[in-house]
Amino acid sequence: MTDQEIQETEIDVLEFSQRGAEVPHAKVYRVRIDGEPFRFEDSSPTGEMVLARVGKRPCAFELIEEFTHRENCVVEPDEKVDLRKHGLKGFITAHKEIVTIFLNGEPYQIERGERSIADILGKAGQTAQGYILLEEKDGPPLPLPDNRPVEIDGCEVFHSQARSGASS
């Protein structure tokens, strides 16, 4: 039997790391993400795929590999992780401080927390005087009041539109 051949049907990655043993090829790898077990059939998913298993996205969350005998390591969204890597205990996720939002389809980096309409429009070089900001959240894009801050958690989808209305 060669190393590439499947030796186990389903293995628990944490058990192997605790024993200090090499992880064999298997049909299914059981991996913990934030302490909860998930089953993977692919031994080299991308960081984004791992995050997706816990309903999270790289625009708001970071994925971190945890090892038994070495420091944790951040995994980039498009980076492939090796679930058979020696000492891998599993993954944890962390809410990013600098998150990604989408404005008119373009991604922009912004600090998490309360941000003004002007802060958000400014990412696209637009001003609150000339534009309205609309947020697409659980429905169609709706204007956001410009006298209230917007809570940014990451992954928000915004649109801007030149102002067209005025009180008369």
Added chain:
Amino acid sequence: MERPQDQIEDLKRYCAKLTALTEGGVTFFHLEGLRLPAGCTPQTCDALLCPVEREGYPSRLYFSVQVTSPYTRNWNVSNARIGEKNWFAFSWKVALSAPTLIEILIGHLEGFAKEK
């Protein structure tokens, strides 16, 4: 004025039910359960969109109630009787050349989100 079907489909995204209502030679779009911008009370209400000139405005958006919004508005129409229902509207002018239905709707909803 006939409106392209894709514009009408876009309007449907903003409400629970969309129907057309013709009265006095004007076709209104009746938006039941229209979603309103954040900070408005109620969060949804029925509305009537008049996409053509009326009462000196290029277009009008009537609401089934006087909406409380982040900015106080000048509600200059109260209990206007259209389609056997009472409607309310605030003074807000949407100035666009050849706007789509969505542009008109968003332009009026902008009134809840901008001071002037």
